[in-house]
Amino acid sequence: MSSTVPYRVTDRPLTSPVTTFLWESRGGGRVEASGECPECRCVTVRVWEDVQYVTKGPGSSRGPSGDGGVPRYARCACTTWHVDRPAGVEQGCGASFWIAPPRGAAR
Numbered sequence: 001m002s003s004t005v006p007y008r009v010t011d012r013p014l015t016s017p018v019t020t021f022l023w024e025s026r027g028g029g030r031v032e033a034s035g036e037c038p039e040c041r042c043v044t045v046r047v048w049e050d051v052q053y054v055t056k057g058p059g060s061s062r063g064p065s066g067d068g069g070v071p072r073y074a075r076c077a078c079t080t081w082h083v084d085r086p087a088g089v090e091q092g093c094g095a096s097f098w099i100a101p102p103r104g105a106a107r
């Protein structure tokens, strides 16, 4: 797969977080957010291992909630080839952005 969007370092402001990402809890404090990169429109996945709202023990099915609703920083890590991607960079289009917390996750 390739994209016509060239690699470009773009920092999206915290004030306009991406709201289209799907949050999934994988257990053990591991949470994934997947969705479209706001810049290149490729699907990208961001994983956090150090989630504060970890619940202990097996069988925990709590989703990413109770986090205080703080957007989380992510960097595009799509596997699409973007023109002008620097050597050494293997993923993404250069965009970094903030992902809004899951909707409806209010405590």
Ligand SMILES: [Zn+2]
Binding pocket: 037, 038, 039, 040, 041, 042, 076, 077, 078, 092, 093, 094, 095
């Ligand atoms: Zn991207």
Ligand SMILES: [Zn+2]
Binding pocket: 003, 037, 040, 041, 042, 076, 078, 079, 080, 082, 092, 093
């Ligand atoms: Zn991309």
